[in-house]
Amino acid sequence: MTDVNPPRQPHVAEGDPFGPDNLPYGVCTTPEHPRRPHIVVRYGDHVLDAGGAAAAFGSPHTELLQQPLLGPLMAAGRPVWQSVRAELRQWLTAPEHRETVAGFLRPLTEVTMRLPFEVADYVDFYASEHHATNVGKIFRPDSAALPANWKHLPIGYHGRAGTVVVSGTPVPRPKGQRKPPNEEAPLFGASRRLDIEAEVGFVVGTPSERGESVPLSGFRDHVFGVTLLNDWSARDIQGWEYVPLGPFLGKSFATSVSAWITPLDALDHARTAPPARDEPLLPYLDDSAEPEPGGIELHITVSINGHTVSEPPFSAMYWTAAQQLAHMTVNGASLRTGDLYASGTVSGPEHGQRGCLLELTWGGKEPLQLPDGTRGFLEDGDEVTLTAWAPGPGGGRIGLGEVTGRIEPAR
Template sequence: MTAVDIPAGSPFGLDNLPYGVFSTPGTAPRVGVRVGDRVLDLAALFEDLEIPDPALSADSLGPFMAQGPARWAEVRDRLQDELAGHSRRGEFGQFLHTLDRVHLHLPFRVGDYVDFYANEHHARNLGAILRPGSAALHPNWKYLPVGYHGRAGTVVVSGTEVVRPSGQRRGIETDMPTFGPSQRLDIEAEVGFVVGVPSRRGVPIPLGDFDAHVFGAVLVDDWSARDIQAWEYVPLGPFLGKSFATSISAWVVPMGALEHARIAQPPQDPEPLPYLRGDRAWGLDLAIEVSWNGQVVSRPPYAQMYWSPAQMLAHLTVGGASVRTGDLFASGTVSGAERSQCGSLIELTWGGTEPVTVGGRPSTFLEDGDEVVIAATAPGPGDARIGFGEVRGRVIGRPETAG
C-alpha cells in the first residue's frame, strides 16, 4: 500500500514521477509531479515537510533543473520515500489534484532549440522520396548527427492548436513560386531532451557527461509544411516550413526514470570519429504510437535510432557552443524499417502517392480539423512501464480564413 492510490499498471507510478508545471483556478503556476491520474503539488508538499524550496514554487522547471543532478536525485528519492510510506496515507489529499481540475503549462522556458535528423530509416525514406535516382543519404550523414537550429519561440505545450502556415510553394510544372496555405502539412514524431545544467562556451560536453547536464525527456511533434520546406531548404535548410509550431508533452520524464530503457544502440559503420565514440553512446528503448483523428497509424521504435542522445549533445557542443538551462534538442523523426513504423506522413503515404484510410477517408497530409496525438512508454523495473503522456495538436485554418 502506498500513500496515494495508483491504478494497477499505471505508467505513472513511483518509478516514473515526471515533472510538469500546473495551475488550478485562481492560483499561480507551480511545479507538480504526476502520480497515477493526479498531480502532486510539489511546493506544498515540501513546505509541509519543512524543507521549502523556492524553485518548486516557480512557474517553470528552470530553477529546479538548474540545481543539478545531486538535487534532482535528492528530490526524487524523497518523493519516492514519502509516497511509498502508507503511514501518511490520509495526509496526501491536500496536495493532490485530479487531472481534469488542472491546467498544464509549457513545463520550461525554451532557450535554444536544435532538431536533429538522427534516424537512418527516416533519412533514407526522405532521400528516396525527394531525390529519386540519387543516393538516399548524403556523404556526411554517417559521420555526424545532422541537425538545424529551430525557433524556440514557437515551441508550445501539448493541446495548443496549430495554425496552418502560409508561405511560398513551388508552382506546378514551373519554377515560379505561388503563395498560400500549406497543402502538405505533416507531423514528425520525435523525442526531445531538456538541458538542466548549463555548460561553458568553448568547452565541449563529452559523451560521458550527458547525465551531468540533461534533466529529462519529452515527446515532440515537429510540425512540418512539406511544400514550403521543399521550395526553401536549398541551400541553407529548414526555415518557414518548420518554424510555425513545435509541440512538446506537458510532462518531463526525468532521466533517472529511464535507466531500465537504456540499451545498446544499433551498430555504426563506419566507426564514428573519437569524440562520438565510446560505450557511453547508449540508445533508448521507447515505444511510440501515432494516432490521427483517433486512429493509430504508426508505431515508431526509438530503439532503432542511429545516433544516440549523448552523441547529439556531444556534436552540438564540440564546436564551442554552450548549452543553457531549458535548451531543448530533439532526435528528429523516429521511424522503423516497416511502413507501419514511419513517424511522418510523408513517409507513411510515400510523398502523398499512397493514401492511408483515416476515418473512412483516403488521406495523405493534414486537413483543417485533423488532430494528431503522439504517445510513448518505456520499460521500467520489472514489468513496469514508464509513461510520457502525450503530445496532442489540432490543425486550424488561419484566422482570416477559419470558418
C-alpha cells in the same frame, strides 16, 4: 479543528505507467488561481503540488519546488534532481506520509497544464537512418539516399524556440511560398502538405561554459529529462526554401511538446544498445567503450483523430541523444538551462513504423485509408496525438506524457 473526513490519497494501481517509478514533472494552474503556475508531479491520474508538499515536509528543496517554472530546479544539477526525486517517491509511497500528502493531490482533470520550462534554444536532429533513407529516396530518387556526411556526424539545424508550444495548443495552418512542379514561379498561400514528425525531445538542465565541449559521459549531468515532441512540418514550403541553408519557415511555425518531463533516471531500465554502426566514428562520438548503452527503448504510437497510423521504435535511432549533445557542443557552443534538442523523426524499418506522413504516404502518392477518409497530408480539424511508453522495473511500463495538437485553418 480535526477534519472528520480527512483527505485520502488516491490509489495508484500496480503497473500504472505514471506510478512511483516514473514521477514526471509539469507546471499547471488551477481554477482558483489561473494566473499562478506551480510545479506538479504526475502520480497516476492525479497531480501532486510539489511546492506545497515540500513545505509541509520541511524539504531543503522547497524554494526550488515553489517556483512557477522548472528552470531553477533544472539548473540545480543532477545531485539535487536525484535528491528531490527520492523525496517525492518517499512522500507518495511511505504509509506514514499518506494523510499529509493526500492534501496536496488533486485530479489531473481539474488543472490546466502549461509549458513547464522556458525554452532557451531549440535544435532538431535527423538521427533515424530509416527516416533519412526514405526521405532521400522520395526527394532524390536518382541520387544516393543518404548524404556523404550522414554516418559521420548527427545532422541537425537550429530551430525557433519561441514557437515551441505545450500539448493541446492549436496549430494554425502555416502560410508561405511554395512552388508546385507544374508552375514556373512560386505561389503564396496556405500549406497544402502539412505533416507531423514524431520525435523525442531532451531538456537541458545544467548549463556549460562557452568554449567547452560536453563529452558523451556528460549526458546525465546536463540533461534533466525527456519529453515527446511533434515537429510540425509544411513540406511544400520546406521543399522550396531548404536549398541551400536548410529548414526555415516550413518548420518554425510550431513545435508541440508534452506537458510532462520524464526524468532520465526513470528510464534506467529502458537503456539499450544503438544499432550497429558501419562507419568508424571520430573519438568524440565513439560510444563503443561507454559504460552505459546510449540508446533508449521507447515505444511510440501516432494517431490521427483517434486512429493509430504508426508505431515508431525509438531504439532504432542510429544516433543517440548523448552523441547529439556531444556534437552540438564540440565547437564550444554553450548549453543553457532550458535548451531543447529533438531526435528528429523516429522511424523504423517497417511501413507501420514510419514517423511522418511524408514517409507513410510516400510523398502523398499512397494516401492513408482512415475511417474518416483518406489522408495524403493533414486536413484542417485533424488532431494528432503521440503517446509512448518505456520498459520499467519489474516488467512494468514508464509512460511519457502525450502530446496533441489540432490543425486550424490558416489565419
